[in-house]
Amino acid sequence: MQQRKKIVAGNWKMNGSLAANAALLDGVLEGLGQPACAVVACVPAPYLAQVQARIAGTALALGAQDMSAFASGAYTGEVSAAMLGDFGVAYAIVGHSERRQYHGETDAKVADKALAALAAGITPLVCVGETLAEREAGQTEAVVGRQLAAVLEKLGDQASGMVVAYEPVWAIGTGKTATPEQAQAVHAALRAQLQSAGDAVAAQPILYGGSMNAANAAQLLAQPDIDGGLIGGASLKAADFLAIVSAAN
Numbered sequence: 001m002q003q004r005k006k007i008v009a010g011n012w013k014m015n016g017s018l019a020a021n022a023a024l025l026d027g028v029l030e031g032l033g034q035p036a037c038a039v040v041a042c043v044p045a046p047y048l049a050q051v052q053a054r055i056a057g058t059a060l061a062l063g064a065q066d067m068s069a070f071a072s073g074a075y076t077g078e079v080s081a082a083m084l085g086d087f088g089v090a091y092a093i094v095g096h097s098e099r100r101q102y103h104g105e106t107d108a109k110v111a112d113k114a115l116a117a118l119a120a121g122i123t124p125l126v127c128v129g130e131t132l133a134e135r136e137a138g139q140t141e142a143v144v145g146r147q148l149a150a151v152l153e154k155l156g157d158q159a160s161g162m163v164v165a166y167e168p169v170w171a172i173g174t175g176k177t178a179t180p181e182q183a184q185a186v187h188a189a190l191r192a193q194l195q196s197a198g199d200a201v202a203a204q205p206i207l208y209g210g211s212m213n214a215a216n217a218a219q220l221l222a223q224p225d226i227d228g229g230l231i232g233g234a235s236l237k238a239a240d241f242l243a244i245v246s247a248a249n
Contacts, residue, residue: 071119
């Protein structure tokens with residue numbers, strides 16, 4: 001079986017400024033070198049040009065935090081996959097829990113976005129995850145399974161081009177983290193679901209996105225089905241982000 005690629009993707013969320021971005025990127029690039037894993041910065045759309053210029057020729061790849069399901073047209077405020085591609089974007093987060101929660105994004109909408117990303121040559125980072133209430137009700141695997149199934153059905157044989165990120169909603173920005181064993185159990189269930197779509201799909205990385213940080217990254221990444229991280233707050237501090245990259249290497 002081929003070894004799965006490790007990916008560490010930083011999600012800056014709605015943070016940054018021209019000056020702060022420059023300082024953060026300087027710090028990350030100074031210590032990044034040529035890592036064995038893929039390293040991505042998912043930045044706010046207004047800063048794509050700034051970051052594209054700064055990371056040119058480095059090992060840091062550019063990512064977006066969201067994108068439209070539509071190719072073009074009368075969709076005020078939307079950004080299409082082709083527009084992201086103009087800035088060298090290689091990855092796009094779709095279905096982040098904050099988009100689902102605050103913007104009403106459905107499983108079907110997330111699947112449409114994933115398909116649009118692939119059509120533009122962008123790798124979708126498809127987020128799935130359960131709330132605390134869903135976990136306490138024993139619905140974790142049912143919820144993430146439903147979310148992933150919608151994307152697998154939409155993508156068909158193109159599903160081998162996506163990356164899945166498991167983000168337990170109750171562990172995002174709360175300081176709570178799933179134990180490595182809790183996270184692995186969900187990742188294993190997701191892997192089995194990917195396997196049902198074929199070996200090529202099952203070979204894609206599954207990232208963990210619930211408050212991974214410099215202190216817990218090594219334990220989480222030691223789990224057999226955790227292939228990297230979707231990093232929130234820790235991606236805004238160069239030293240912390242680099243420590244996670246080091247753990248993934």
